[in-house]
Structure formats: structure tokens, C-alpha cells
Amino acid sequence: MRTARRSRARLIWTVVALLVAAFAAVLPHLDVLVGGLVPIAQALIPVGAIGLLVLAVVPLFFRAWAAAVILVVGAVLAGLPALTPLRAGTECAADASITVVAFNAKFAGADPALLAARIADADADIVALVETDEVHIEAVLRERGLAAALPHRTRETTEGGVRGSVILSAFPLRGEQDISGSVFDQVTAVATLPGGDEVRVAAVHPPPPVGQPVDWRTAIGALDRWIGEAPDERLIVAGDLNASYAHPGFRELASSLRSAAEAAGPIPWPTWPQERPVPAFTAIDHILARGAVPTGWDSFSVPGSDHRGVIGDWAICSG
Structure with a gap:
């Protein structure tokens, strides 16, 4: 009788494990x-993969x-697609380096x-701020001599609501455009960097999938097409993309x-x-980025925002 119960328990555990593992393996694809619901569940894949490893102890x-x-x-199988890909063998001859910061100011509420x-x-050298407005931008630039350190910027942000995105730069900017979608x-x-190399920079911010999944997927697709069509040899895309490698x-x-996160290894911090x-x-x-090699990555928090800012150091490939 006891042997039969154990056999039944092993069978149940095996069936349950097959169903759970199959769903986990398919989810990131x-x-x-x-x-x-699917993109929200995909955002939880790193946590879920760890949970499955813990759960695997129970049937033992x-x-x-x-x-x-x-x-x-x-x-x-669930966790591998969510890792930061390490693209070895794509180094280049570099004659310039820059540091880029990307941060979501959460409706201009970050201190x-x-x-x-x-x-x-x-x-x-370059800062991409999203969910900001002119009052917040000016308040940031008044501190720590940033107005002098980052004297160049893109146009004023849209009035009404905090939908603004801005690029602050130590280098002159030209050819400003809006990215639709x-x-x-x-x-x-x-x-334009001091040595004359040019780098196109984009401050991007698709909406979150929560409550507006169609807008989220539309914006991700539009940004993908824009990147593919951008003719620039050197391109940096920075911001809150509301999506991960999962x-x-x-x-x-x-x-x-x-x-830039490659510099911190494959774990998606x-x-x-x-x-x-x-x-x-x-x-x-x-x-x-393309036309650049990541050399450093870090993150930071600022009270008033629900996002961590990210810092990326890049070696810019020479022409």
C-alpha cells in the first residue's frame, strides 16, 4: 500500500513538473x-526561474x-533567453569613450x-531623461554645475502631463528629430565628439504593458523599425524601454x-x-548601442522614482 502511494505521488509530481516546465520554457518565446498578461508574466521570468530551482528540491x-x-x-530553458547576451568578438578600434546615463524621473518626481x-x-557625457518636464530639467541643471557640464540639449518637452524626454549633452547636438510610435x-x-566622430543618441520610452498592452507592443515594434532604418554607423538608444530580454x-x-549591461555579466540586474x-x-x-563597445555598467537610485538609473561606459568605434 505504501509503495503504491509513493508511486502515485511520483507520477503526480512528474506530470505537474512536465506541465509547469513546459509553460516556463515556452513563455519567453x-x-x-x-x-x-503574457508580457507581465515574462517580466517575472528571472524570479520564476529561481522559483523553479527551489521547487525542484521538493520532489526529491x-x-x-x-x-x-x-x-x-x-x-x-526559461531563464536563458532572459540573460544579458554577451556578444564576444565584436570589439573594434576605438578612439573615443563616453559615459551615458539613462533615468526615468517618474513624472518629474525624482529629487x-x-x-x-x-x-x-x-x-x-550624455544623459537621457524620460518622464520629466521643463521645471524638473532646470532644477537638475542648477545643481552640481551641470548647466556648464551639459550645455547642449534637445527641444523643450511637451507641455501638459509629464510625457517629456530630453537628451542633455556635453557635446554639440544637431539633426534633432522625434521618434514616433x-x-x-x-x-x-x-x-559630435571632440575628435569629430558623430554618434546618434535616442532617448526612448515605450509605455508599460500594464493597462495598455497594445500601445506597448506597437511602440516596441515602431522603435525596432526605427533602429533598423537609422543609417547612422554609431547609435546609442537609452531610456526606460519597459521591456527586458525576457x-x-x-x-x-x-x-x-x-x-552596456554586458560589462556587468549575463545576469540581468x-x-x-x-x-x-x-x-x-x-x-x-x-x-x-551599435558602433561602440561596452566597458562599464552601474545603476543607482534616486528618491522619488520607482526606477533605478543606469550608467553605461562606452568605447566609441572609430570611423
Whole structure:
């Protein structure tokens, strides 16, 4: 009787493990919305993969060895696509280096003095701020001598609501354009470095999938097309993309770009949410580039924002 119960328990665990592992393995490859439930679940994949590894210990008490192995395999298959890809072998001859900061100011609520301190401490050459407005931008620039350190900027942000995105730069900017496709402002301009090299910079901000999944997917797709059509040899895309490598649309968007986070290794260090009861669990703030090699990555927090800012150091490939 006891042997029969154990056999039944092992069978149940194996079936459950197969179902759970199959769902976990397929999830990062589903490019569907289902009312936003799928992209939200994909954002949780790093946490879920760790959870599966922990869960794999339980069937061992029932000697359900197959179930434990299946859960581990499911965790690996789910977690691998969510890792930051390390694109080895794409180094280049570099004759310039820059530091880029990307930050979501959360409806201009991030403390401007502390944000300015983080930017100054990073010795940033280019800053991409999203969810900001003119009052907030001016408050940041008044601190730590940033008005002199970053004297160039893109146009004034859109009035009414805090949809603004801006690029602040130590280098002259030209060829400013808007990037369509998002309910938030997205701006781009070409920065001319001291040696004469030019780098197109984009401050981007697709909306989140929560509550507006169609707008989110539309904006990700539009940004992917813009990147593919941009003729610039050197391009930096920075901001809150509301997507991680766990999302297939983002992987497609970033497939031709390198991530500053490569410099920190394959683990996707989370940037959201900050200042919440739960710790940050998803990496949705990015600095991506082509025609450049990542040499450093870091993140920081500023009271008043639910995002961590990211800092990327880049070696710019020579012409």
C-alpha cells in the first residue's frame, strides 16, 4: 500500500513538473498579449526561474527524481533567453569613450539635487531623461554645475502631463528629430565628439504593458523599425524601454545592438520597481548601442522614482 502511494505521488509530481516546465520554457518565446498578461508574466521570468530551482528540491523528498530534473530543465530553458547576451568578438578600434546615463524621473518626481549628484558623480557625457518636464530639467541643471557640464540639449518637452524626454549633452547636438510610435515623447539627435566622430543618441520610452498592452507592443515594434532604418554607423538608444530580454519583442529590437549591461555579466540586474514593498525584479532600463563597445555598467537610485538609473561606459568605434 505504501509503495503504491509513493508511486502515485511520483507520477503526480512528474506530470505537474512536465506541465509547469513546459509553460516556463515556452513563455519567453510567446509574442502575444492576452490582455497584457503574457508580457507581465515574462517580466517575472528571472524570479520564476529561481522559483523553479527551489521547487525542484521538493520532489526529491518523494524520490521523484524525474520531476526534479524536469523542473531544473524548465528553469534553465526559461531563464536563458532572459540573460544579458554577451556578444564576444565584436570589439573594434576605438578612439573615443563616453559615459551615458539613462533615468526615468517618474513624472518629474525624482529629487533633482540627488539626481544631479548621481549624474555628476558618473561624470556623464550624455544623459537621457524620460518622464520629466521643463521645471524638473532646470532644477537638475542648477545643481552640481551641470548647466556648464551639459550645455547642449534637445527641444523643450511637451507641455501638459509629464510625457517629456530630453537628451542633455556635453557635446554639440544637431539633426534633432522625434521618434514616433509611443504615447511618451522620444527624441533623437546627433552628438559630435571632440575628435569629430558623430554618434546618434535616442532617448526612448515605450509605455508599460500594464493597462495598455497594445500601445506597448506597437511602440516596441515602431522603435525596432526605427533602429533598423537609422543609417547612422554609431547609435546609442537609452531610456526606460519597459521591456527586458525576457520579452521576444525586445530581443528582436536589441538583436543588432550591444547592451552596456554586458560589462556587468549575463545576469540581468533589475532596475524596477524601486521604493516598493517588493524588491526590484526586472531589468527594463537600458543603454544599447551599435558602433561602440561596452566597458562599464552601474545603476543607482534616486528618491522619488520607482526606477533605478543606469550608467553605461562606452568605447566609441572609430570611423
